[in-house]
Amino acid sequence: MDYQSILNEIADEITPLLKDGKVADYIPALSMVDPNQFGMSITLFDGTQYSVGHSNTLFSIQSISKLFTFTLALKFHGFDLYKRIGHEPSGNPFNSLVQLEYEKGKPRNPFINAGAINVTDALINHYGDETSAYEEVLKFIRAIADEDSIRSNPIVAVSEMEHGYRNLALANLMKSFNNLDNNVLDVVQTYFNHCAVEMSTKMLSRAMLYLANHGVDPITGKSYITAQQAKRINAVMLTCGHYDASGDFAFHVGLPGKSGVGGGIVALIPKKMGIAVWSPGLNSNGNSLVGTMALELFTTKTGLSIF
Ligand code: GLU
Numbered sequence: 001m002d003y004q005s006i007l008n009e010i011a012d013e014i015t016p017l018l019k020d021g022k023v024a025d026y027i028p029a030l031s032m033v034d035p036n037q038f039g040m041s042i043t044l045f046d047g048t049q050y051s052v053g054h055s056n057t058l059f060s061i062q063s064i065s066k067l068f069t070f071t072l073a074l075k076f077h078g079f080d081l082y083k084r085i086g087h088e089p090s091g092n093p094f095n096s097l098v099q100l101e102y103e104k105g106k107p108r109n110p111f112i113n114a115g116a117i118n119v120t121d122a123l124i125n126h127y128g129d130e131t132s133a134y135e136e137v138l139k140f141i142r143a144i145a146d147e148d149s150i151r152s153n154p155i156v157a158v159s160e161m162e163h164g165y166r167n168l169a170l171a172n173l174m175k176s177f178n179n180l181d182n183n184v185l186d187v188v189q190t191y192f193n194h195c196a197v198e199m200s201t202k203m204l205s206r207a208m209l210y211l212a213n214h215g216v217d218p219i220t221g222k223s224y225i226t227a228q229q230a231k232r233i234n235a236v237m238l239t240c241g242h243y244d245a246s247g248d249f250a251f252h253v254g255l256p257g258k259s260g261v262g263g264g265i266v267a268l269i270p271k272k273m274g275i276a277v278w279s280p281g282l283n284s285n286g287n288s289l290v291g292t293m294a295l296e297l298f299t300t301k302t303g304l305s306i307f
Contacts, residue, residue, distance in 0.1 A: 001302060003042060003050040003302075004050050004052075006298065006301050006302060007040055007042070007050055007051065007052040007298075008052055009297075009301065010040065010052070010294050010297045010298060010301070011038060011040070011052045011053050013297060014038060014279075014290045014293055014294050014297070015038075017289065017290050017293060018035065018036050018037075018038060018279065018281060018290055019035070019036070019281075020281065020289055020290075021035055021263075021279065021280070021281015021282050021283065021288065021289035021290060022035070022281055022282055023035045023263070023280045023281060023282065024261040024262070024263075024280075024282055024286070026163060027156065027159055027160050027163060027261070028159050028162075028163065029153075029155050029156045029158075029159035029160075030060060030156065030159075030261070030262060030280075033059070033262075033263075033280045034280070035279075035280050035281040037053070037054045037057065037278070037279060037280060038052075038053045038054060038277075038278070038279040038290055038294070039051070039052070039053040039054035039055040039056075039057055039200070039201040039277070039278045039279075040052050040053060040055065040201055040275075040276070040277040040278070040294055040298075041055045041200075041201040041202045041204070041205040041275070041276050041277075042205055042273050042274065042275050043202075043205040043206045043208070043209060043273060043274045044272070044273050045209065045212075045213065045218040045219070045271075045272070045273070046218075046219070047206075047219050049202060049205065049206070051201065051202055054201075054278065055200060055201045055202050056200050056202060057200055057278070058198040058199060058200055059198060059199070059200070059262050059263060059264055059278050059280070060153065060156050060195070060196060060197075060198055060260070060262035060264075061195070061197050061198065061199050061204065061260050061262060061264055062195045062196075062260030062261045062262040062264070063094070063111065063113075063116070063195065063258065063259060063260040063261065064204065064258050064259070064260040064262075064264050064265075064266055065116075065137075065141075065194040065195050065197055065260070066110060066111050066115075066116040066119070066258065067111075067211075067233070067237065067258045067266065068137060068140060068141050068144070068194070068207075069110075069116060069119045069120060069123060069137055069194055070110040070111070070116075070119055070233060070236070071140070071211075071224065071225060071229075071233060072123060072126075072136070072137060072140055073110070073119045073122045073123055073126070074225065074229050074232070074233065075224070075225050075229065076122075076123075076126045077122055077126065081119075081122060084106065084107075084118055084122065084179055085106065085107050085108075085109065085110050085115045085118050085119065086106060086107065086108045086109055086115075087109050087110075087232070087235075087236050087239075087240075088108050088109060088239075088240075089108070089109065089239050089240045089246050089247070090107075090108040090109060090112050090240065090243070090244065091244055092108075092112070092243070092244055093243060093244055093285075093286070094112050094113050094243045094261075094286055095112075095113045095166045095167065095170070096112070097166070097169055097170060097173060100114050100170060100173050100174070101173065104177050104179075105173060105174045105176065105177025105178070105179040105180075106177070106179060107174070108240075109236060109239075109240040110236065110240075111236065111237075111240045111241060111243075111258065112240070112243065113166075113167055113170055114170040114171075114173075114174060116191060117167060117170060117171050117174070117180075117187060117188060117191050118174060118179065118180065120133065120187050120190050120191040120194070121180050121181055121182050121187045123136075123137065123190075124181075124182045124186070124187060124190065125181055125182070130182070130186045130187070130189070130190045133190055134152075134190050134193050134194070137194055138150065138151075138152065138194075138197065140224075141197060141199075141207065143222070144206075144207040144209075144210055144217065144224065145199065145203040145204070145206050145207040146206060146219070146220070147199075147203050147206070150197060150198070150199055150203065151197070151198060152193050152194070152196045152197045152198070153196045153197075153198050154196070156192075156195075156196035157189070157192045157193050157195070157196035160192040160195065160196065161188070161189055161192055164188060164192065167188055167191070167192075168184065168185075168188055171184045171187055171188050172184055195260075199264075200278075201264070201276040201277060201278050202276075203276075204264065204266050204274075204276035205266070205273070205274040205275055205276040206274060207266075207274065208266050208267070208268045208274025208275065208276070209268075209273075209274045210222075210224050210225070210230070211230055211233060211234055211237075211256075211268055211274075212268040212269065212270055212271065212272065212273060212274055213230075213270075213271065214227035214230050214231075215227055215229060215230040234256040234268070234270070235256070237256035237257060237258050238250055238255075238256040238257075238306075241256065241257050241258040241259065242257065242258075242259050242285065242287050242292075243259075243285055243286065243287070244285055245283075245285035245287055248285075249287070249292065252292070252296045253267065253292070253295045253296050253299055253305070254299050254305030254306060254307050255267040255268065255269060255275070255295065255299060255305055255306060256268060256306070257295065259286075259287040259288060259291070259292075261282065261286050262278075262280065263278050263279050263280035263281065263282065263288040263291060264276065264277070264278045264288065264291070265277050265278075265287065265288050265291040265292065265295060267295055269304050269305075269306070270306060272304065275295070275298070277291040277294045277295055278291060279291045279294070
């Protein structure tokens with residue numbers, strides 16, 4: 001298949017839509033990003049990459065980091081993790097407090113904010129302290145992306161904490177229900193440090209390969225998680241990866257995917273490739289407007305989806 005021509009066509013078709021999205025402004029450091037940008041990359045199992053647009057530009061991965069923290073928490077805690085976090089779609093916005101109150105401090109899934117904060121708490125338990133948890137997650141991301149230069153942007157992490165009222169409220173609510181073990185500020189800051197990691201679409205599409213290949217990196221042969229764990233992560237991505245628009249994403253795109261408010265979306269085609277797209281303008285659900293459209297065009301043009 002001529003992937004390069006398909007990516008070029010997609011870039012042409014989405015250009016008129018770039019002005020329609022709105023950059024996330026509840027994190028001031030992210031509101032400065034120029035919305036008029038688009039990048040897309042795919043990485044095949046032999047390492048071949050195809051890209052278009054701003055595919056080397058580093059951007060804030062934000063909630064895409066929840067995929068990597070969930071992977072590690074599942075690896076170390078196994079099924080016990082589901083005592084503290086569910087695996088059902090929430091049908092609510094990513095930062096909603098209401099459902100968490102009704103459900104006694106147990107987040108619906110690891111991809112809404114409350115769930116990811118809880119996952120971070122579980123990782124701090126495993127690694128012993130918040131600094132080690134942060135460093136080990138970063139080390140994992142560097143390994144799966146095969147890129148040692150990956151860093152977290154401290155300006156974004158600080159900006160998130162300065163305006164982190166809602167995430168702190170979620171963490172405090174979980175703590176009040178005895179579903180958070182560590183210090184609230186430490187857990188939330190560690191969560192923000194992971195959200196503030198910066199990567200390009202080239203790096204992210206490479207980083208998705210272990211999930212497209214039953215937990216084993218097809219290039220290095222390194223096994224990160226079991227096939228069963230990879231299956232579960234992909235299932236939660238499909239059902240919960242886009243917050244209250246997860247059904248819509250599955251309907252239009254037909255792939256497991258995870259979005260972030262930085263405008264990135266990762267997706268994968270099992271046994272074939274990792275995909276990443278970035279465009280900072282968001283739709284009303286907090287997912288990249290053009291990114292979602294580009295992925296829909298990709299599965300339509302290639303005929304590749306999981307269905
Ligand atoms: N750091 C963001 C927050 O907690 C992540 C949200 C997202 O990317 O959807 O609000």
